[in-house]
Amino acid sequence: MSSMLAIASRELREKKFVFGAAAIVAILPLFAALMPAARFGRPAIISLLGGILAMGFALALSIVLGSSTIGRDLTDNRLSFYFSKPLSPAALWFGKVVASLLTVFGCLAITLAIPTALAFTKAPELLPNDVGAIAVLISAGAVALFALSHVFSSMIRSRTALVIVDMLLLVGTVYALVLLLRPIVRAMAMTLARNIVFGFGAAFIALLLVAPVWQLSRGRTDRRRSHLELSKFVWAGVVVLLVATGAYIAWALNIGPKDLTSKYARPLPAGDWLAVTGETEHRADLQAFFLANTATGESVRLLNPMAVTASRNGRFIAWTDVAGGFGSTGFPVNVRELGGRGATIETGIVSDRSATTMALTDDGNRMAVFAGDKITIHDLGRRALLSSVRLPVVRGGYNDHLFFVTPELVRAIDVERDAMTVYDIDVPRRTVTMTGRHALADTTYIGWVSEDGSRLMLRDWRGRKPAEILDARTLQTVATPGMIGSDAQMLSDGNLAAIAKDANGKPRLHVVDLQGTVLRDYPLPGDNAFIDAEAAAGKLVVATKGRAEKKWLLQTVDLATGQTLRRVEGLQPVNLINRPEDDPRTNPIDPRPRVCMTDGGLVTWHALTGETKKLF
Numbered sequence: 001m002s003s004m005l006a007i008a009s010r011e012l013r014e015k016k017f018v019f020g021a022a023a024i025v026a027i028l029p030l031f032a033a034l035m036p037a038a039r040f041g042r043p044a045i046i047s048l049l050g051g052i053l054a055m056g057f058a059l060a061l062s063i064v065l066g067s068s069t070i071g072r073d074l075t076d077n078r079l080s081f082y083f084s085k086p087l088s089p090a091a092l093w094f095g096k097v098v099a100s101l102l103t104v105f106g107c108l109a110i111t112l113a114i115p116t117a118l119a120f121t122k123a124p125e126l127l128p129n130d131v132g133a134i135a136v137l138i139s140a141g142a143v144a145l146f147a148l149s150h151v152f153s154s155m156i157r158s159r160t161a162l163v164i165v166d167m168l169l170l171v172g173t174v175y176a177l178v179l180l181l182r183p184i185v186r187a188m189a190m191t192l193a194r195n196i197v198f199g200f201g202a203a204f205i206a207l208l209l210v211a212p213v214w215q216l217s218r219g220r221t222d223r224r225r226s227h228l229e230l231s232k233f234v235w236a237g238v239v240v241l242l243v244a245t246g247a248y249i250a251w252a253l254n255i256g257p258k259d260l261t262s263k264y265a266r267p268l269p270a271g272d273w274l275a276v277t278g279e280t281e282h283r284a285d286l287q288a289f290f291l292a293n294t295a296t297g298e299s300v301r302l303l304n305p306m307a308v309t310a311s312r313n314g315r316f317i318a319w320t321d322v323a324g325g326f327g328s329t330g331f332p333v334n335v336r337e338l339g340g341r342g343a344t345i346e347t348g349i350v351s352d353r354s355a356t357t358m359a360l361t362d363d364g365n366r367m368a369v370f371a372g373d374k375i376t377i378h379d380l381g382r383r384a385l386l387s388s389v390r391l392p393v394v395r396g397g398y399n400d401h402l403f404f405v406t407p408e409l410v411r412a413i414d415v416e417r418d419a420m421t422v423y424d425i426d427v428p429r430r431t432v433t434m435t436g437r438h439a440l441a442d443t444t445y446i447g448w449v450s451e452d453g454s455r456l457m458l459r460d461w462r463g464r465k466p467a468e469i470l471d472a473r474t475l476q477t478v479a480t481p482g483m484i485g486s487d488a489q490m491l492s493d494g495n496l497a498a499i500a501k502d503a504n505g506k507p508r509l510h511v512v513d514l515q516g517t518v519l520r521d522y523p524l525p526g527d528n529a530f531i532d533a534e535a536a537a538g539k540l541v542v543a544t545k546g547r548a549e550k551k552w553l554l555q556t557v558d559l560a561t562g563q564t565l566r567r568v569e570g571l572q573p574v575n576l577i578n579r580p581e582d583d584p585r586t587n588p589i590d591p592r593p594r595v596c597m598t599d600g601g602l603v604t605w606h607a608l609t610g611e612t613k614k615l616f
Contacts, residue, residue, distance in 0.1 A: 003088065007095025008102070015103050018061065022107035025057050026050070026114055054111035055138055058104055062142040065100040066149030070212060089216035097146075097209065104142050144201075147208035151230065154215065158227035169235050173242070180246050183253055184286070188304045188322065192252065192284035200245055207237040252283045257290045257299050258616040263602050265574045267595050270587065271314030272296070273338050274595055274615075276602070291317065291338060294595065294604055294615060300336070309358040312403075312583055314338070316364040318347075320356050331356070335380060337364060348383050349376070359402040359410070359583050368410045368425075370402045375412055377427050389432040391423055401446065403583040405453055411473070413456075413584070417442055422475055436475030441465070448490050449584040456584070459488055467496065469514060482516035489531045489540075492588040495519060497540055497559070499529045509542065511559055522562035525553060532573040533590040535607035539565065541594060543573055554596065556607040566610040571596035571603065 029050040070093070155163050177200065184193045211233045218229040257263070260278035267274050272295040280286055289308075292299040302308075305319035315338060320331040330350035336343070349369060357370035366386070367378045377387040391414065401413040410425040422436040440458070447459035449472060456472045467488045469479040485500030491511070498510045507529035511520040526544035533541050538559045545552050555567035574595050593604035593613070602615040 003091040004095040004098070007092060008099040011096055011099030012102065015065075015099065018103055018107060019110060022057065022110040025053055026111045028053060029114070050114055051112065054108060057111055058108040058138065058142055059145055061107060062100075062104050062145040063149045065103065066146035067153035069096045069100055069150060070154065070216070090213045093212045093216055100146060101143065104146070105139070108138070108142075140202075143209075144205045147205050150212065151208050151234065154212075154230055155227055158223045160224050160227060162224075162227055162231060166231055166235075169238075173238050176242055177245070180242070180249055183303075184249060186303060187253075187286060189284060189286035192286045195284055196245060196249070200241060203241050204238070207234065207241070211237070252280075252286060255280055255283075255288050255301075256616075257288075257292050260288060260616070263597070263616070265595055265597070265602055267574070267592065268310040268314040268317070268338075269312045269583070271338070272592070273310075273314055273317075274602075275308060275310075275317075276616075291336075292615070293339070294593070294613075300338070302336075305334075306331070307356045307358060309360065309583070311360040311362050311364060312585065313362045315362065316360050318358050318360055318367060320351055320358075333358070333367075333369065335360070335364065335367065345380065347378065347380055349378055357400045357402045357412075359404055361404050361407055366404065366407055368402055368404065368412075370400055370412055375402070375410065375423075375425055375432070377410060377425065387425065387427045387430040389425055389430065391432060392434060401449075401584045403453060403585060411453065413446070413472075415446065416440070420446075420475065422473060424473070435473050436471070438470060438475035446584055447488060448586055450490070451585055451588055453585050455490075457488065457490060467498065479514035480516070481512050481514055485510070487529070487531045489534070490586075490588070491540075491559070492534055492537050497531060497534075499524070499531060499542075507544065509540075509557060509562075520559060520562065522557065532575055532594060533607075534588065535591055535594075536589060539608065541573070541607045554594070554605060566607060568605055568610065568612065570598055571605055571612075572598075574602075 029047075155166055177197075181193050181196065184196065211230055214233040215226050215230040218225070257276050259280055260276070261281045263276055263278040265274050265276045272293050274292045274294055275289070276292050276299075277287060277289045280288060287304075289302045289305050290299045291302065302319060304322050306322045308317060308319045310317045316335060317338060318333060318335045320333055322331060330352045333347050333349040333351055333356070335345040335347055337345075347367065349367070351369055351371045359368040359370075360366070365379065365381050367380055369376050369378070373391045375387075375389055375391065376385060378384065379386050391412070400415060403411055405411050405424075408427045410427065412423045412425065414421045414423065418440055420438045420440050421434060424433050424435050425431070426433070438458075441460070443460050443462050444458050444465070445461060446456055447467070448457040449455070454472055455478065456470050458468045458470060460467075464484065466480055466482045466484050468477060469481070470476065471478055481496050481498070485498040486507070488496055488498040491497055494514070496512050496514065498512060499507050500510060502508050502523075505527065507524040507526065509522045509524055509529070510518055512518050524542060524544050526546040526549065528547075529542055529544040531540065532543055532554070535541050535556060540557050540559055541554065542557055543552050543554050551570040552572040553567060553569050554571045554573065556565045557563070558565055571594075574597055591608075593606045593611070595615075596603050596605055600614075604613045604615060605611070
């Protein structure tokens with residue numbers, strides 16, 4: 001330690017003239033403020049110009065000192081003086097490093113003194129929001145430039161062909177790092193990719209700061225041997241860094257549904273498959289999307305999908321590949337069969353939008369894509385375009401729906417903020433017909449579509465307007481039950497279940513017919529209630545929650561008697577937080593176990609038996 005401090009002290013004495021140069025740089029902005037054009041806002045001009053000069057001087061000084069600290073002594077054959085003394089290579093190198101960095105930071109403080117003082121007192125608006133972060137960034141940049149300039153100076157001063165090998169290895173390192181980062185970038189985890197790059201860069205600079213110790217201990221005063229030993233140490237360390245980076249990336253990407261720290265799920269329209277997404281621990285912004293089978297535990301990961309759509313039987317799923325669209329003219333559309341061959345099918349379909357409305361037939365042979373004002377229908381087996389039509393009136397619907405009425409007839413529902421329009425596309429004739437249009441309020445949305453696609457229900461999400469039943473093709477009003485409530489759902493017997501509040505603000509479950517006659521009326525616990533699904537004929541699953549309560553209460557209600565058949569606390573059905581499917585048609589009865597969110601993850605709850613099963 002004493003030897004290192006002695007070297008540092010000697011170096012500082014030799015470089016004391018640099019502090020005088022820094023003082024001159026510090027007063028240069030004062031002369032600029034004397035110009036006639038600067039008579040307005042002189043403090044701001046001095047602060048801004050002084051800050052730029054200070055940072056430029058510090059970074060340039062780092063390059064000069066890094067390239068001359070050892071390189072100049074090596075070229076002038078002055079290293080033999082140090083090696084004649086009882087000095088270790090580590091003490092020699094780090095003594096010079098300490099002196100050089102103290103010189104850089106001391107000069108930075110001198111050159112920033114006047115601009116900083118004026119900024120704080122006369123022009124505080126020029127101060128950045130995070131001064132500390134900028135100071136750390138400048139300091140890190142100075143250290144990095146010092147280390148890099150030393151390495152490049154040592155290599156160039158050796159005057160050997162080994163420099164060409166170093167350049168090739170540098171290019172290879174960058175290329176290898178790009179290849180390692182490709183799956184991270186493809187997963188759209190830009191923060192994670194940035195962290196990996198910064199981490200690799202910091203480790204690389206640390207490696208360059210340590211490498212000269214090996215260089216001096218093995219190369220001594222021979223320039224060529226010094227270069228060779230420096231290169232051996234640096235590139236061996238780079239290989240270790242690349243292996244470590246690759247191992248971390250492999251670990252980061254090797255995840256399953258159980259590794260998600262926050263989970264959001266949506267059951268497919270039918271079957272046991274569930275779409276699950278969420279964030280992961282120690283992986284920054286890397287999010288994962290899985291298709292998981294609630295019965296078998298099987299899971300399949302999709303890499304950064306968008307606009308995920310499933311066939312109504314839950315057998316096929318389609319999505320747009322957002323990452324695959326970068327650098328190209330559109331976003332590829334892929335299809336996968338669940339529980340079958342299990343392979344992703346590249347359909348060859350390219351959408352010009354990442355958020356695309358899509359629909360699949362139950363056999364997975366045909367697919368419709370709704371993007372912008374254009375709808376295309378494809379035969380996936382033959383990879384053929386069957387029909388392509390442009391809708392006459394589209395104003396950028398924000399919640400569109402699309403489904404196959406028959407394999408030869410596609411229905412599109414374009415939902416705008418103030419109106420809803422239905423179009424029928426005849427696939428063989430390649431024609432489009434606007435069959436209906438209906439005015440909407442800002443708070444109105446499609447709450448239900450019948451299984452055969454012939455009826456739909458409009459609801460007000462604020463619960464201030466009655467539900468309205470429309471013909472799904474012509475959008476003519478079929479019935480207005482008149483019940484105003486926070487939630488409503490059509491039942492398998494053709495009646496309507498609705499939740500409305502009584503005079504005391506407590507929720508009540510009503511069963512009404514389409515003429516608005518209340519058939520049954522039952523009180524519900526809590527202050528808020530929502531309908532989840534009809535688990536069996538006349539057996540409705542309802543979720544309730546009080547204002548002061550943190551946990552949901554899930555219960556199965558017998559609509560004939562009002563009796564609660566099953567109940568469980570602490571489970572929130574995932575259906576309450578998900579948007580409708582692109583294909584909005586609803587099965588009248590959903591006997592599947594309800595998928596619910598808990599503090600500990602996702603579980604299923606059987607509404608008829610009360611059985612609870614943890615998923616992940």
